[in-house]
Amino acid sequence: MIITTKKITDKIRDSANKVVNNAKYVSINDKAIDDFVNNDLKNYLKEYSYDNVEKIISPKYHYIDLSNPLRSIWYFFVLDTINFCFWNLNERDKWTLVFKEGDNEELVSGYLALALALKQEAISNPLFDKPSYWAKLFKGELLRMLYPLYGDIRYFKGELMLLEERVTNLRELGENILGKPLTKLYEKIFISKEDIKNVNEIRTYFKEDDESNKILNLFDKSLDVNKFLDNIIYNFKSYRDKGDYVLKNEQVIEVYFYKRAQLLAHDLYLLYKYYEKNAKELINKFPYLRLLNFKNIKDLTIFADYKLPQLLEYKKIINYTDDLRNEIKQGLIISKEKEIEIRSATIVACEKIAKKIGINEALLDNILWNIAKNTEFNLPYHRVISIYY
Secondary structure (H helix, E strand, C coil): CCCCCCCHHHHHHHHHHHHHHHCCCEEECHHHHHHHHHHCCHHHHCCCCHHHHHHCCCCCCCCCCCCCHHHHHHHHHHHHHCCCCCCCHHHCCECEEEEEECCEEEEEEHHHHHHHHHHHHHHHCCCCCCHHHHHCCCHHHHHHHHCCCCCCEEEEECECCCHHHHHHHHHHHHHHHHCCCHHHHHHHHHHCCCCCCCHHHHHHHHHCCCCHHHHHHHCCCCCCHHHHHHHHHHHCHHHCCEEEEECCCCCEEEEECCHHHHHHHHHHHHHHHHHHHHCCHHHHHCHHHHHHCCCCHHHCCCCCCCHHHHHHHHCCCEEECHHHHHHHHCCCECCHHHHHHHHHHHHHHHHHHHHHHCCCHHHHHHHHHHHHHCCCCCCCCCECCCCCC
C-alpha cells in the first residue's frame, strides 16, 4: 500500500476552506472580487513581476551581497524569523527609523524599518552569518541593532513590542542550525558535576562546526518548496503558525497558516531571481544558489497577516459582522476564533483573485501588500499579539 502525505500548502488551503464554510463572523463577496480584478489590479501586474524583481526586493532596503551570497541567505532567515507585530499597545508611537540616503532622509517603520536595521547589521557585523552568534544572542545586542544611534539608519521614535520573543526566536535559529542547543552547555556548567577544565572548553563548544554553510542543510535538493517548508517548521517552533477551530458540527480542526515560513521561501526565491537577472555569474560561482530556485513556487498560498485583510475588507471582498467590525474599530484585541476566520478568508479570497488574473498567490501577496501600504483605510487592521505575523 502506498501512503501519500498531503502537501503542507494543500493542508493550509483545505483548512482555510473549512473555516470559511463554517465561519460566524467573516464572509467572502465573490462579486467584489470580480470588481477588484477588473478595476484595480491591472495596472500592478507588469509593475510587480519576477521580471521586475527589484520592485519587490530592493538593494535600497534589503541586504543583497554580490561577493558572498550566503550572507544574504542568512539575512533573509534572520529577517523573517523576527518579522512580526509592529503595532503598539496604548497608542504608543510606532517604532520608526530615519533612513538617510545622500541628502535625503526618509522615515521608515514596520517591515521596511526591520529590513533596513538588519541590512545595516549585516554590512557591519562579520559574525552575522555565524550560527553561534545568534545562538548566544542577548537582548542588548538586538536592542543595539533595532535602535541604532549611528550610521545612515538611526532610531527616530517609538517602541517595538515582543523583544524577548524576538531574541528567543533568533537564539533558536542559531542553536538549531549549529546543532548544539545552549541548554546542553548550561547543564554541563551549572547542573552536572562534570568539571570544566578551562574557558577554552566553553569556547570550542561553539567554534566546532560553527560554519555559515550549515544553513544550507535546511534546503532540499529536489527544489520542492513544500519540503523546504517541512524542514523549517520541523526545526523551528517559532514558525509553527497554526491554531484550533471549532466547526459548526463541534468538530475541532487544526488550521494551518505558516505565514513566515512561506514568506521566507518566497523571499529566498526572489533573491535567486535577483541574482539571475543582475549577477548571473554568481549562480555558476556559488552553485548553492540554485537551491533557492524552488520548482513549485506556485504552491505557496497568500501570507495571511494584518495588512491584506484590511485591504480586502476595504474593497468589500471580505465582510465582517457588525460586532467584529466594532471590535476592530475600537482597537480591541480580538479572539483567536475571529482571527482564524479573518486569516482563513484572506487565504481563500486571494486564491480566487490569483486564479482570475493568472498569477501565483505569493506574487499576488506582494502586489496587495504594496497597494495596502499606499491606501488610507476607514477601518484599522485587526489586532492580536502574535509572533507569527
